[in-house]
Amino acid sequence: DVDEERSEQPQAEPLPVEPAQPSAPSSKEDTDSKPVASIGTSRSVKVDQEKIDRLMNLIGEMIVAKNALPFLAKRAEEQHGLRDMAREIKEQYAVVNRIAEEMQDSIMQIRMMPFSFISMRFPRLVRDISRRLNKEVQLIIEGEDTEADKNIIESLAEPLIHIVRNSLDHGIEMPDVRTAAGKSAAGTLTIKASQEADRVLIEIHDDGKGIDPDLIREKAFEKGLIDDATRQRLTDREAVNLVLLPGFSTAEAVSDLSGRGVGMDAVRSAVEKVNGTMALDSEPGKGTHIRISLPMSIAVTRVMIVESDGQLMGVPMDQVLETVRVPRSEIYTVKHVQTTVLRDRIVPLKALNQLLALPSPQVINEEDEHAVLVARVGSDVIGLIVDDFRGSVDIIQKPMSGVLSGIQAYSGAALIGDGSVLMVLNLKEIL
Structure with a gap:
């Protein structure tokens, strides 16, 4: 009997009970801990x-x-x-x-806000417009988790919708036309967001009919946007970029999709308003590629400080390619324009004092060299002759207001460390 009792004892021991005890709250402290744990899981705060x-x-x-x-x-x-x-x-x-x-x-x-904030509306937009136009379009969106400043992302919404509408209406052909051209019946529209250094890149590509440079030349000439000499001189790439001019449209009839008097110049203006740049490339029969480059944030700007005629002025660093000293003997005049050769490339030179109508000539250093700030303005590279360089600094740029808002030569002003006001040049306007 004793042996039987001993053999039954291990079976009678409630081994699972001990680990299970913590799950049952035995005191008020245990019951209070449950809501605290659930509240702790929320890690976001809504802030105005x-x-x-x-x-x-x-x-x-x-x-x-x-x-x-x-x-x-x-x-x-x-x-x-x-x-x-x-x-x-x-x-x-x-x-x-x-x-x-x-x-x-x-x-x-x-x-910061993800690109998906505005890209989430594109699938429905493309689906609705393609149905109305009886076209087949496949939409590809990449880089939706790419982040940028809230103001930058919000400013992109309208320009991108306009570009998407243009691609569907003007770019991608009807299914039978695509099939006859040896393409798939369904067109492809790709929108890609990515980050490059301190800038956000948005690329929109369609495999449609592209832009015919000859047609653009003729349309621009008919509307009086260019003269006959310019029409003959323009390269195909330059002709394609005429679509960015104000008032330009290739739409023959007015519809709710195109021909509304708001062309690609409105898109470019919206991009430039937040210190961005826009480039357009197209190949007839192959498609159109639009590349938009934007700063990560417009709150703090880094500028290169230059001196000219005893005054300090700033140039946004995203436009500055390099600063060089060019000997006066290496500056040549070609068709009444001063030029020099940098990195095996001919760079036109402009004197800042002359552009701003300042009376003093540009200062030359002891080695008989000019200080030249090489900047990119749109698709062009320009050398800006100044008196000297003063390094770079972070600033909070404020827009010009009141009477000064009409001065296009400056994009804004900022306070610098010594308490003086630094005027920030608008290179696009003065050049």
Whole structure:
């Protein structure tokens, strides 16, 4: 009997009960812990945009204050001879600069929004328009998780809708026309977003009929947008880009899709308003490719400071290709235009004082060299002759207001570290 009891004891032990006990709440503390855990799973907070904009303004003021420290160190050393103090100020500036940059980056991350915010409406748009036009279109969207500043993403919505409508209406052909041309009956429209350094790239490509440069030349001539000499001189690529001119349209009849008086120039204007660039390439019979390049954020701008006629002016760094010193002996005049050769390429030169109607000639250094800032304006590369370079700096650019808003030569103004106002040049207008 004893042996039987011993053999039954292991079976009678409630082994599973002990691990199961924590699952049953035995006190008020245990029951209270459940709601706390469920609340802790929510990791997002809804914040009004005005509060984020307020943070951006504060970080902007901090950047201006931070930029004052190098000027303070320079004055301590040159005017008061306090070299040790100047060195300590520079060291402290490095610390403040690092913290300010991290804060700026963190606040910008809060303002970031994925490209999917606007791309999510394209599938239905393409489906509805293609049905109305009796066309077959396959839509491909790539890079929907690419992020950019909220204002940048929102400014893209209307231009991209217009481009998509143009591609479906003007670009992609009817199924029978595509089949006769040896293409698949269904056209393909690809919208791709990607990030390149500190810029966002949006590419729109369709495999439609493309743009006929000869037709564009004739239309532009008929509308008086170009003269006969220009029509003969334009290359095919230049002719294709005439569609970006104000008032240009190839639509013969007005419909709710095209021919409404709002052409591709409205798209280009919307892109340039947020400091972006737009390039258009097309090959007849193969399709059209549009490339839009935008800054990641328009809150903080990095500019190259140049000096001319004793004044400091800024040029946005996204337009600057390089800064060089060009000997006066290497500057040539071709058809009344000053040029030089850089990297085996002929670059036209423009004097900044002359462009701004300033009376003084450009200053030459002791080695008989001109300071030249090489910039990209649209698809052109231009050399801007200035007196000297003053380095680059982060600024919070404010648009011109009031009477000054009519001055097209400047895109805005900003405060720099020494308390003075820096005017930011609008190269597209002055060149």
